[in-house]
Amino acid sequence: MTSFILELGALSNLNGSRLGVVLGVYGTLTSAGNFQVLDVMFPTVSPSSPLPVALESGEPYYVLLVCGLRFDTEEGKNAEVQILRHHLLNWLLGNYGGREEQEKVARIVRVIIAGNSVMAKKPGGRNCFSQVAKYLSKKMIHPSVEAASSLDIFLKQLANYIPVDLMPGETDPTNNLLPQQALHSCMFRKACRLPNFNRVTNPYCVSICGITFLGTSGQNIDDLSKHSVTSDRILVMLNTLKWGHLCPTMPDTLVWLQGIGRAPVGSDGVAAALCSLITDI
Missing domain, CATH: 3.60.21.50 (Purple Acid Phosphatase; chain A, domain 2)
Structure with missing residues (x-):
C-alpha cells in the first residue's frame, strides 16, 4: 500500500466539505513524492424523474x-x-x-x-x-x-x-x-x-403532483452548520446534494440508528425539491 501527501492548493470546490463526504481526487505525482491535486470530483447522482407537464389552466x-x-x-x-x-x-x-x-x-x-x-x-x-x-x-x-x-x-x-x-x-x-x-x-x-392526516418519519420522502420532495426537520443541516465555515444554511443544503449525502456527519456528531443503511440522497436519484427546516427555540 502506497501513501502520498496531498497538495490541495487553492481548490474552491473543497470549501465547506466535511468528514464523511466521499470524493475522488485527480492530479499528478510530483518529483518530491507528493500528489498534487488538480481537481476534486464528487459522486454523480442519478437524474431525478422528469417534471410533470404543466396543467392547461x-x-x-x-x-x-x-x-x-x-x-x-x-x-x-x-x-x-x-x-x-x-x-x-x-x-x-x-x-x-x-x-x-x-x-x-x-x-x-x-x-x-x-x-x-x-x-x-x-x-x-x-x-x-x-x-x-x-x-x-x-x-x-x-x-x-x-x-x-x-x-x-x-x-x-x-x-x-x-x-x-x-x-x-x-x-x-x-x-x-x-x-x-x-x-x-x-x-x-x-x-x-x-384520511387527510398522515403521520410520517423524519427524514421524509414523498411524491406530490409528480414532484419528489425530500425533507428533514433540520437536525442534519443544524449539525453541518456547526462544523462549517459558512453560516448560509441554503448553501449547506446545496452541498448535501453535491455530495450525494443527506447526513455526512453521522455517526460522529449526528446520531443515526445503526443498521438503517445508506442515506436517501443519491440512492435512487436526486429529489426535485429538497427541504429542511429548523427554528431557533
Missing part, C-alpha cells in the same frame, strides 16, 4: 412547509406563538385576505409540518416527560398531555380541508436517533380519524 399549485408550532406545556404563557398559530389556521382556511389571496391559498395541495410541534423536550436537554418522580406523578395529568391534545385539535381543524403530513422534530415526543419514527397515533385521536 397554467395555474400553479403549492406545497406549504411549516415548522415550530411549539404547543407547549405552559400554553397560557406563550401568547405570541398562540396568536401566530391562530393566524396560520385562519389563513389556511381562507378566512384572511382578499379574493386573490384566498384563490392562492385554495391551490395549496399539501401542508408539511416539519417538526417541533410539541415542546416535549428541551433542545439538547432532558425529556420534560421524565422530570417528575414517578411516585409523585401517578395521579397527575402532565401538562404535555394537554399540549398534545391542543395540537390534535389544531390538526383536526386543518386536515378537514387540506392534506397534512406531520413530521417529528427535535422537541417532539419520539426517538432522538435519526431516522425519527412517526409520532404515535394515541396523541391524535381526533386527527387520525381523517
Whole structure:
C-alpha cells in the first residue's frame, strides 16, 4: 500500500466539505513524492424523474412547509406563538385576505409540518416527560398531555380541508436517533380519524403532483452548520446534494440508528425539491 501527501492548493470546490463526504481526487505525482491535486470530483447522482407537464389552466399549485408550532406545556404563557398559530389556521382556511389571496391559498395541495410541534423536550436537554418522580406523578395529568391534545385539535381543524403530513422534530415526543419514527397515533385521536392526516418519519420522502420532495426537520443541516465555515444554511443544503449525502456527519456528531443503511440522497436519484427546516427555540 502506497501513501502520498496531498497538495490541495487553492481548490474552491473543497470549501465547506466535511468528514464523511466521499470524493475522488485527480492530479499528478510530483518529483518530491507528493500528489498534487488538480481537481476534486464528487459522486454523480442519478437524474431525478422528469417534471410533470404543466396543467392547461397554467395555474400553479403549492406545497406549504411549516415548522415550530411549539404547543407547549405552559400554553397560557406563550401568547405570541398562540396568536401566530391562530393566524396560520385562519389563513389556511381562507378566512384572511382578499379574493386573490384566498384563490392562492385554495391551490395549496399539501401542508408539511416539519417538526417541533410539541415542546416535549428541551433542545439538547432532558425529556420534560421524565422530570417528575414517578411516585409523585401517578395521579397527575402532565401538562404535555394537554399540549398534545391542543395540537390534535389544531390538526383536526386543518386536515378537514387540506392534506397534512406531520413530521417529528427535535422537541417532539419520539426517538432522538435519526431516522425519527412517526409520532404515535394515541396523541391524535381526533386527527387520525381523517384520511387527510398522515403521520410520517423524519427524514421524509414523498411524491406530490409528480414532484419528489425530500425533507428533514433540520437536525442534519443544524449539525453541518456547526462544523462549517459558512453560516448560509441554503448553501449547506446545496452541498448535501453535491455530495450525494443527506447526513455526512453521522455517526460522529449526528446520531443515526445503526443498521438503517445508506442515506436517501443519491440512492435512487436526486429529489426535485429538497427541504429542511429548523427554528431557533
